Amino acid sequence: MKAPEINVSPRILMGPGPSMADPRVLKAMATPLIGHLDPEFLAIMDNTQKLLRYVFETKNQMTIPVSGTGSASMEAAICNIVEPGDVMLICCNGYFGYRMQDMAQRYGAEVHMIFRPWGEVFEPEEVEAAIKETSANIVGIVHAETSTGARQPLEDIAKIVHEHDALLIVDAVTSLGGLSVGVDKVDIDVCYSGGQKCLSVPPGASPLTLNDRAVEKLSNRKTQVANWYLDLTTIQKYWGNERTYHHTAPISSIYALYEGLRLIAEEGLENRWQRHQENAEYLWDALAEIDFECHVDEKYRLPSLTTVKIPAGIDEASVRKQLLNDYNIEVGGGLGELKGQVWRIGLMGYTSRKENVHALISALKNILA
Amino acid sequence: MKAPEINVSPRILMGPGPSMADPRVLKAMATPLIGHLDPEFLAIMDNTQKLLRYVFETKNQMTIPVSGTGSASMEAAICNIVEPGDVMLICCNGYFGYRMQDMAQRYGAEVHMIFRPWGEVFEPEEVEAAIKETSANIVGIVHAETSTGARQPLEDIAKIVHEHDALLIVDAVTSLGGLSVGVDKVDIDVCYSGGQKCLSVPPGASPLTLNDRAVEKLSNRKTQVANWYLDLTTIQKYWGNERTYHHTAPISSIYALYEGLRLIAEEGLENRWQRHQENAEYLWDALAEIDFECHVDEKYRLPSLTTVKIPAGIDEASVRKQLLNDYNIEVGGGLGELKGQVWRIGLMGYTSRKENVHALISALKNILA
Numbered sequence: 001m002k003a004p005e006i007n008v009s010p011r012i013l014m015g016p017g018p019s020m021a022d023p024r025v026l027k028a029m030a031t032p033l034i035g036h037l038d039p040e041f042l043a044i045m046d047n048t049q050k051l052l053r054y055v056f057e058t059k060n061q062m063t064i065p066v067s068g069t070g071s072a073s074m075e076a077a078i079c080n081i082v083e084p085g086d087v088m089l090i091c092c093n094g095y096f097g098y099r100m101q102d103m104a105q106r107y108g109a110e111v112h113m114i115f116r117p118w119g120e121v122f123e124p125e126e127v128e129a130a131i132k133e134t135s136a137n138i139v140g141i142v143h144a145e146t147s148t149g150a151r152q153p154l155e156d157i158a159k160i161v162h163e164h165d166a167l168l169i170v171d172a173v174t175s176l177g178g179l180s181v182g183v184d185k186v187d188i189d190v191c192y193s194g195g196q197k198c199l200s201v202p203p204g205a206s207p208l209t210l211n212d213r214a215v216e217k218l219s220n221r222k223t224q225v226a227n228w229y230l231d232l233t234t235i236q237k238y239w240g241n242e243r244t245y246h247h248t249a250p251i252s253s254i255y256a257l258y259e260g261l262r263l264i265a266e267e268g269l270e271n272r273w274q275r276h277q278e279n280a281e282y283l284w285d286a287l288a289e290i291d292f293e294c295h296v297d298e299k300y301r302l303p304s305l306t307t308v309k310i311p312a313g314i315d316e317a318s319v320r321k322q323l324l325n326d327y328n329i330e331v332g333g334g335l336g337e338l339k340g341q342v343w344r345i346g347l348m349g350y351t352s353r354k355e356n357v358h359a360l361i362s363a364l365k366n367i368l369a
Numbered sequence: 370m371k372a373p374e375i376n377v378s379p380r381i382l383m384g385p386g387p388s389m390a391d392p393r394v395l396k397a398m399a400t401p402l403i404g405h406l407d408p409e410f411l412a413i414m415d416n417t418q419k420l421l422r423y424v425f426e427t428k429n430q431m432t433i434p435v436s437g438t439g440s441a442s443m444e445a446a447i448c449n450i451v452e453p454g455d456v457m458l459i460c461c462n463g464y465f466g467y468r469m470q471d472m473a474q475r476y477g478a479e480v481h482m483i484f485r486p487w488g489e490v491f492e493p494e495e496v497e498a499a500i501k502e503t504s505a506n507i508v509g510i511v512h513a514e515t516s517t518g519a520r521q522p523l524e525d526i527a528k529i530v531h532e533h534d535a536l537l538i539v540d541a542v543t544s545l546g547g548l549s550v551g552v553d554k555v556d557i558d559v560c561y562s563g564g565q566k567c568l569s570v571p572p573g574a575s576p577l578t579l580n581d582r583a584v585e586k587l588s589n590r591k592t593q594v595a596n597w598y599l600d601l602t603t604i605q606k607y608w609g610n611e612r613t614y615h616h617t618a619p620i621s622s623i624y625a626l627y628e629g630l631r632l633i634a635e636e637g638l639e640n641r642w643q644r645h646q647e648n649a650e651y652l653w654d655a656l657a658e659i660d661f662e663c664h665v666d667e668k669y670r671l672p673s674l675t676t677v678k679i680p681a682g683i684d685e686a687s688v689r690k691q692l693l694n695d696y697n698i699e700v701g702g703g704l705g706e707l708k709g710q711v712w713r714i715g716l717m718g719y720t721s722r723k724e725n726v727h728a729l730i731s732a733l734k735n736i737l738a
Contacts, residue, residue: 003419003630003634006400006624008401008403008410013402015404017617018404018405018617018620020402026398026399029399030396030398032379032389033380033382033387033389033390033571034377034699035382035699040378047372047373067438067572067573069616069618069619070616070617071617072437075597099597106596196402196617202620204436204573204619204622224475226475228440228468228471229440229441229599245704247438248386248563248572250437250622252390253573253621256621265372335614
């Protein structure tokens with residue numbers, strides 16, 4: 001059986017994720033295992049939760065890493081909050097709005113959708129009108145749309161959602177650790193993210209936080225959570241004081257997440273946000289110089305992920321292939337509505353460095369010359 | 370914020386899992402990330418599937434690692450096969466039979482249970498009688514009960530299940546890679562496992578295989594799979610020829626699993642089974658010498674996990690604490706019915722070595738002296 005040793009090329013991961021993991025995170029992953037109920041592991045769990053609260057900017061007690069990739073924390077957010085009888089309004093301006101819809105209907109919600117073209121964001125007024133029309137008691141929205149590069153302002157929408165006694169679920173997969181999410185300040189009820197974006201941690205343990213309103217909804221469910229693996233009513237007993245076994249925690253992925261969060265605490269959240277913003281602006285300027293145009297209005301443009309329009313006459317898949325094969329640079333193609341129309345360039349976490357911008361721009365110059 | 374560097378004690382993991390990861394597996398985990406659609410990663414995926422088929426002893430096309438711990442592959446087995454209208458018979462002789470029950474009822478099955486005392490196994494006749502009585506079209510059974518240390522013979526039961534046109538789902542979490550599971554030879558329809566037992570891989574990517582009968586049941590479902598993250602109808606498009614994005618694969622966990630499987634291929638499955646059996650017998654003899662008695666009849670005793678009765682007058686929790694704190698040895702306490710009555714001693718994968726048996730026995734002698 002042909003099963004060669006792993007020997008991967010040194011990729012510069014500038015796509016929509018995974019981003020490059022910090023070497024210190026990789027080193028942490030190689031730490032020998034200890035048991036998931038070992039007092040030393042319980043201490044790492046406690047500290048991981050503390051650091052997650054710091055990065056989410058929250059005091060929420062129920063703040064944990066979900067034992068799976070970002071999609072698992074998304075499903076954990078939905079399956080614990082949604083049950084039959086709920087009406088969920090989803091603000092959809094990209095691929096991940098549709099994923100929310102897919103999940104919410106599986107868990108029995110009556111789902112209503114409002115739409116914006118991919119790359120645009122929602123105004124508070126249209127969200128309010130839709131809540132009134134649908135009587136939604138749950139609203140889902142994406143803070144950082146990985147498929148479009150748009151950053152959705154949330155403050156006013158959160159106020160409106162709560163004025164109508166609804167809960168706000170926010171997708172922060174491509175924002176957490178790269179720009180402020182501000183769970184407590186914005187007053188987000190449920191927020192989830194992934195490791196493989198701005199936290200620079202391999203996918204496998206994914207941040208999730210619920211505030212008191214959300215925990216109350218969970219506690220007052222009429223039906224059991226339909227999903228066993230992601231059921232917070234039992235998982236919380238492992239992450240809480242009881243330490244009751246639910247499933248074996250993904251030990252190495254927790255090590256990695258913990259080290260990634262430590263790196264953020266060392267850098268400081270504000271410094272990290274500023275680094276992401278500065279390097280993104282540096283990229284945007286460099287793209288403009290070679291006559292590339294960004295897809296999203298600068299006011300709503302994510303620092304972590306840039307969508308850039310593909311100039312006419314370019315075979316976009318071929319250019320991406322050359323970038324990967326000849327320059328070891330990965331950028332992402334467009335997804336859904338934007339397929340073939342944009343590239344997605346990530347500058348997330350450890351990848352967000354000026355030298356990577358230089359590497360990409362000069363490779364593009366060579367290829368397109 | 371107090372967030373010290375990870376600095377864990379060098380534990381000898383002789384509990385029910387996680388077992389110790391092979392150093393080569395830990396090294397593989399530290400490999401830099403590449404994209405989940407990178408051709409180099411797709412090649413690793415293909416080879417991982419080939420090696421999984423080797424270890425499962427199957428030709429099943431649909432053989433993949435589930436993106437989560439062993440409980441996630443268990444739930445993937447159940448949620449893809451079970452739908453409302455199904456009648457599932459669960460043969461329960463330990464903790465994980467109850468977990469199957471919990472999951473199966475969440476996915477809408479009419480669940481029937483038959484029981485055996487913890488540590489015993491089922492006879493084919495009683496399974497057949499229960500199938501007739503319940504008209505079950507799905508039967509769930511545990512090959513290697515992590516809570517009891519019992520090994521359930523499966524050949525005759527599989528024949529009976531198929532004579533009644535039912536499907537057999539088998540939990541091989543604590544057997545795969547440590548003793549023969551023989552998916553094709555036994556004719557198991559759905560089989561799942563975890564990395565953290567006899568594969569000596571950190572929990573995070575968990576083996577699952579479905580034969581043609583099971584795939585047909587999946588294809589002919591009347592209802593959508595209720596779980597998004599574990600939905601094989603869409604996941605198979607990523608692991609199959611289409612390579613359609615579903616969720617970001619847990620890259621590092623796949624690296625680890627791949628390396629763990631390579632180690633098994635190098636050692637050879639038969640050699641590995643023999644090593645597990647020999648070291649288990651070595652442990653049983655050593656335990657007998659210090660007057661400890663095994664809980665399970667030798668005929669049905671797992672080589673990977675031994676339950677040993679706690680002699681009268683011993684404070685079992687205190688002894689386990691001393692083993693951990695003074696000797697860096699982790700053994701497991703009893704679960705459920707066996708709580709306080711047995712210890713669970715794992716000799717799985719990389720942990721299955723004579724020197725670990727010596728370390729444990731002589732530590733026990735010191736503590737109990």
